[in-house]
Every structure is written in C-alpha cells, then in structure tokens.
Amino acid sequence: MVEQSPVTGVPVLEMSGIRKVFPGVVALDGVDLRLQPGEVHALMGENGAGKSTLIKVLTGVYDIDGGQIRLAGQDVHFSGPLPAQQAGISTVYQEVNLCANLSVAENILLGREPRQFGRIRWGQTRRRARELLQRLDLDLDVSAPLGAYSLAIQQMVAIARAVDIDAKVLILDEPTSSLDASEVAQLFAVIRRLKAQGVAIVFVSHFLDQVYEIADRMTVLRNGRLVGEYRTAELPQMELVAKMIGKDLATLEDLEQQPRETTARIERGEALVQAEDLGRKGGIEPFGLSIHPGEIVGLAGLLGSGRTELARLLFGADRADEGRLKVDGKAVTLRSPRAAMNRGIAFSSENRRTEGIVGDLSVRENIILALQASRGWMRPISRRRADELVGKYVKALDIRPADPDRRVRDLSGGNQQKVLLARWLITEPRLFIVDEPTRGIDVGAKAEIQRLVAELADGGMAVLFVSAELEEVLRLSHKIEILRDRRLVEELENTEAVDADRIMQTIAGGQSPS
Template sequence: MTELIRPPAPEGQPEPVVEMTDISISFPGVKALDEVSFRMFPGEVHSLMGENGAGKSTLIKALTGVYQIDSGQIRLSGQPVSFATTAQAQAAGISTVYQEVNLLPNLSVAENIMLGREPRRFGGIDYRRMRARAREVLDELGLEVDPGSLLGSHSLAVQQLIAIARATNVDARVLILDEPTSSLDADEVAELFRIIRSLKDSGVAILFVSHFLDQVYEIADRLTVFRNGRLVGEYLTPDLLRIDLVQKMIGKEIATLDDLEARVHDADTDAADSTVFLRARGIGRKGAVAPVDVTIHEGEVVGFAGLLGSGRTEVARLLGGVDRADSGSLTVKGETMRLRTPRRAISERIMYSSENRRGEGIVDELTVRDNIILALQADRGWFRPIPKKRQDELAQSYIDALNIRPGNADAVVRNLSGGNQQKVLLARWLAVAPRLLILDEPTRGIDVGAKAEIQKLVFSLAENGMAVVYISAELEEVLRLSHRVIVMRDRQKVADLVNEDLSVDSLMALIAEGSGDEETENVGEAR
C-alpha cells in the first residue's frame, strides 16, 4: 500500500483513542471498504466526509460491532479489539447517537437516560437515586430539563440532547453523532455545539457526521474523506479549503472560485414569453429546508445541484406534495393552492418520482402492468377499475415506447434490472399525462445505456411542453439536460442560474462556497 501522509497528532495526545488500520469489508458484489484507515484522538471533533456510498456508515458499523471486518485491525487506546455486538462496543466506551432518536417517549427523561442501568434497591428500581443520577448527568451537560418529565413532551432537539446524555452516561471515550443536526434549527444547533465543545474539553473523542459544510467547518478539528469505499485522506480542518474538500469528495478537479457574478445571468431572452407553470414563494419546512423561491416554466428542465443533504430532495418533495410546507405560497398556472398530499399534486398533474426507487417507487411484488397503471388507477379512484383490456394497451404502449425489457407486462418487477425498474416507474407517471415531472436521481445505479435512454426521454418531454425538475448528483448530467440550474447548499438555495456558459467547475465552486450574493436568487423571475 502507498504510505499514508497524515497531519500531526494534537499536542500532548500522541496515541489515538481509536485506530482502524487497513479495514476491508465486502458484501455480495460490492467492496464497501477497501483497506481504509481511520483514527480519532481524545478531545477532538473529527468529521467523516463523503458522498452517498462512500463507506462512512460501513466504517461506523465496523467500529461499533454491527459489521464484522474481513481484514484489518481495530485498536482502542492501543489495544486490539473485536466487537461482536454493539453492546460490547458500548461497554468499551464507544457510544452512538443516530439521526433518528431511538428512545422511549412514553418514559421519563430519567428512565431514558438510565434505561438498562437503573439503580436497584430491595429487588426493585430505586427511582429516587435514578432521578438524582440523571440530574447529575444533565447538569454536567448544562441541560435544564426536569428528569421526571415525560420524554415525549419535549421537542425533537431536546430529545436529541437527552440521547447524548444517555450516551455519555457510560464513561464514553468515543461519541459518534450521526447526522445529529438534520432536524434542528439554528438555535438548536448552537445548543448542540455547546454540548459537543463541553464533551470535547472533557477529553471525549467525537465523530461528527454531517452533510452540512458550514457546520463541519465550525465544529470539526480534523476531517477524513472517503470516496467509493476508499480513503482519500486525513486533514486538519483549517488546512483544507472547502472547495478542495468538495473536489476530494466528488473526485473532480475544480477551477478556482473567481468572479462568480460573471457566471450568473439574467433570464434567457429567447424564453421570455414562456408560460410559468409553477411558482413557489418562500416555500419551506422547518428542520428540512429553509424558505426558497422556485419558478418553473412549461417546456423547461430545471436542474437541482448540490451535495447529498443540501436540501435538493427536500424542495422536490415540497413541490410534489409528498411533504407539507409550513411556510410560503404556491401557485400552479396562476392559481394559489396547497399541495397537502401526493394525490392533490397528481390532480394538478404534478408527479414526483422518488430517489428511493425501491422504498417509495416500484411495488416489487407486482407485475410491470400493475406498476404502470398504479397512479392512473389512484387518480381515477379505486371504485372505478380500469378495464383489463385498457390496462394491457397502456402497459404495452409504454413497454414499447421506453424499451422496457423483458417486454412482458406480466413480468414481476423485482426481477427486472435497475434501469428497467426505473423505466417502469417513469411509465407510471407518464401514463397520468403530467404537466410537471419531478425526477429525483432517475439514473442512479443504472447502466449507461438505460441512462442515455432516460436522458433522451427528458429532452423529448420538454420539447413537447412538459416542465421537468431534474435532480442528480452527477453535475455533468444536470448541465447536459437543464435549461436552468438551482444550486442548493446546507438546506438553502444559493443560486439560480441560466445554463449558459456554466461548467462543472462553476457549479462545484458554488456548492463549496455559496454565492453570498442576493442577486443570484430568482433569475428565472424575469421570464
């Protein structure tokens, strides 16, 4: 292996509390980690960075006993360890707090903090001592919460802090925080960071996993970057520019960030007379995405660019009626309305195709025919079934038009390739004759041929007047298809650009740094 060049250990801490060396883990057909190394020092906040599929979650699960490693070594305070369960890892001082709070809202704060470790007296739980100990833990973190109060009566942010209190009540040497700020507002993030700094000062090593670059650069002392299951490098946070971090995560060379204003254009004059189909003003959802303005014209492909977790999917779900906005207004063809459900959006011919193809898209135990007619039948009403002959005609027409293989309407969808499953999903939405089609990562995980066919279809749909929102992690793909590109960063819109002289470099620079320029907002408004 090539010798790994690392920044120096913190002064006075020559030995890592965690050191993982040449770790490899394989699953059927996939090498999730390929001889990666990772280390953490006491009293440091360390961020693990990488895009979806980079190997971050796999590494954490290897450290915490969820996965067994195929090769390599894990050392804790210099001693080799091998954890068969998460309980063993926790007993050794490694605690994890996940994005979804996995506590019991029907129990008290004290019961949650001490769950499984309750003090006993005369064969029963000593509730007085339990509440006293919970109070001590809360005081150590500076949290003014009544230990006897019901956990479910508190906000999600407070519950997250209680989860951290529970995790530190085991003499934790290592605390892993997996996307802890994903549902928190700015004040709640500030309170979390206060506690993180307090734990850091007490000597705890903290692994902070987040997609939000601003937060990473505010709290992290050290960064380790993964890409495609391999280690890219370890860096001291002040030594790595944000634009360089994005380049290392994505694996693309980026030009320096010079004169961004020159890349931000007014609306394309050739499209000045195009009709606005949808206009969103200040549409947002607390804990998901900051209020954003979006204008989409008929026959226009609007691309969304940004890192995973930037807010691109969250905006798409609001526009598609999957999630409810708690701020702003929305007009469709000039009529103000609220899209409270996907069915309401479908009635306006707005279709959202989820990035989670298996979880929220195809129904894999049904046939190709059943999947294609699903949305149309839902729009029509379940008490008015589509005649079998009409189902067959619809299914076969889309099988032929989209080149779905095998070309058998009775084939079970789970037996199709990923690319053909995606085509079936597209056929479902096209069958309802959408006026706005929102495609979230429609080409992820499919072969090159199927990807080209889907891109060609998007072109054709726009040429025939359909509005399309196109989201992809592949910036080249966004640029290839889009008339206009909206750039998201840390759950906020940072730019809205006509795709004229745009490049991957300029998009990645915006993703890394943001624009800081109000005039980059809403360039589509001039249309």
C-alpha cells in the same frame, strides 16, 4: 501515497487496514482511522465512500474481513453494538432513535434504570438523568415527555444517553441535518464540552462549513479507500472537495461558476399552476404563487417557516381550507395526492426515510411505485416494461450500484435520493415539487441533482425547489419565494442584485436593501 497528519499522544482508537467485502462489492479496502482523546474528528467522503460501513464495522454491526481495531491500546473485536457500547463506543444516528412518548429521564436511562427489589427507583432515575444533562450544561424538565422538546434537544438527550456509559468514543452521524442555525450552535456547545472532558468524537456531516467550524482533524474516504488524514485548518475546502470526489480544483471551480446560467429570464406565458389566497389554518397563511412551464421557483425560509406546508397544499397531501388553486387556468380541488398526480404534479418529500423510500423493497419496486399507483393496482406494469423504465432512469441518474434488485436500504443516502427522484420522474410530471432533495448527501451527488433540476426546467418542466441552503436556491431558481412564520412575505426575481444577505434580511424580518 496516503497522506497523514502528525499526531501526538496515544490514540484512543486505531483502525488499521480495515477491509470489508460484500457479495460483488469491496466496501472498505485498507482503511485506517485514528482518534485522539478530546478531539473532534470528521469522517468525510461522498455517499457510498464507505463512511457508514466503517462505523458499522467499528460498532460490531459488521464483521471485518481484514485489518485490526485497537481501543485504548488493546485489540478488540465486537460481536454487536451492545458490546461496543459497553466498551465505551456510542453512536447517535441522524434519525433520533428514542421514544417520544416517554419522559426525558426514561429515554436517557431506558434499560439501565436504578432498581430495588426489581422495581424502578424513579426518584433516583430522574436525579441521574439531571446529572447527565448537567454534564452537557443542559437544564431540562426530565419528567416531561421527550416529544415536547425540539429535535435539537432530542439529539442532545440521545447524546446524554450515549455518554452515560462513560463513552471513550462518541460517533455523531449527520447530527445537524434537521437543525436550524441556533440549534446547531447549541449542539456544538455540547460537543465542545464533551471534547473538553476527553471524549473522542467522530463527526459525520455533509455541511462543510460546520465541519470546518467544529473539527480538529479529518479522515477522507473515496470509493471505499483511504485518501488521507488531515488537520482541518491545513486543508482548504476546495481541496477537500477535490479529494472527496476525485476531481481536480479547476473542474470544481468551473462547477462553482456554472450556477447562474439557469437563472436567465424565461418567457412566461400562462401559468401552469397558480395559487390565489390559498391557505390552511394551522399550516400556512393564505398566499399567492404562480409557476410556469420551464420555471424553477425556489422556496427560502427557516425550518418551520411553512415551506413544506406550502408544498403539501400544492400536492393535495394537505387540504386547503381557503383560496383556490388553478391548473392550466382552471380552478381545481386536489382532494388527494393521486388527484394531483392525475394533473401532472409530483412531490418528492424531504423525509426520504419515512415518507419516501420503502427500505425493504428493491430499487425496481421503489422506482415504479408512483407510476403503478397512478395506474391503479388492477393494471399492473409488466416486468418487461418495468425493467425498461427502471434501466433508463438508473442509467440517467447514475444510481449506484446499478442493480435494480438491490434493497434500497442498502444504498447510500445520495443513491436513495436518486431512486426517489426516479420514482417521480418516471411519471413524467409537468410540475415537480422537490423538498430538500440534497439534504444529507455529499457534494458530488448534490451537484448531480442540481444539474438534473436545471435540465428538467430546460426541457419545459416546472419545478418548485425547496431548500434550507440559500446558495442552492440562488444557484438554481428563476424566482425566489421567501417565507417567514408560515407566511409568504416576499417574491424576488433572481437577478444579479439578489444575494444571500438580501434573503436573510427578509427572513429575519429586517428591511431588504433597495
């Protein structure tokens, strides 16, 4: 039986019995969603649960194969995103889809600029943009290029653009995935302001603590079906996770207890990779670091602390201009990523959409991409060999759907991440650098990837694990490197004495407890 929380008042939006079928796949099967004016409603579920499909059905990207949508008490059917927006439904996606080279005002009113005799009235455009930002309690120079502002501010400019059409419903799809704690607080202040103005907000996020901080109610999906609708305050986090992934609480609690098994001390012989005063001006200050076979080294630090810059130096994606790098005890110069790959180093980027997957290519083509590049394009991998390798990793990583001919862009975020990991694992690296491999994916896929990282290290692979989530770093790492202001400031053996507070004090520049 589907569980529902009591609702008072008339919903601004009701989706009832929504069904959506793709060839061979029932993506949504009888899903309901109710939104009240002036509430934040979290849409929860694993990657592939149907969240994105439900949003696309609501905004007219997809036609529905069954069910009903009512907005403000009226039956509606949108032929595309523009009619949905004109009716008062706006969406702000994880990747801000604005023009960094244009001004803030131009971005907010692009295509809707006040005009007279066919010419844009720039003064009025800037005034209107300032009014919209003031509605969100933001004071920005609207004539400045959008690119001059942080990603958090760009998100809020996207929201200002969305509410300019007198939004009744605002959908925020993973709006905090690239924001630090202070930027999240700033965004939440804007969300609360819009809520007070009566806007119904759909909040999609994999950060459970944030969901519990900002959401009034939540709807949970699993495998395209509705699990239930709940008041956030009445559903404990562990019960939510159990409902999302379909496992009982005892299983999940056992999963939570597993972490530190991977942090047992390892026997360290000669370092596989060793950096000696390696650095790059404008990127990261000179640092020393050693990584041994079978060792997971965690990188901890705030956004902008230098984690990715350090990883890129070790992969040859950026060139060091001081210090030296040793592989197997011998000094090497990595002039390119291909040179690093030839040394057995692989790098899975944090930005899977722009530096990772190739959306228009198939799962098969994406997985063999790095192996083919390392062989050279004059030595193509045979279709038979490609099918054999791809089949092995699709099964090992449980990539869904298990169709190698499926376009990667049609997969959920968690499965896209698995495809990216498979691409590098197929090259059989000795050092695997994984930068934010679990960002923006659901708890089930996150647990699978964490388990995979631990298994790789158990098999003798060295892993450099980069994550903004301290608990994740603590869970997996044998030792932890802490960065602050693009400088490696401390190395900690991951013993029972080390906890998130200890790391946060170091990140914040305070004294670490002895």
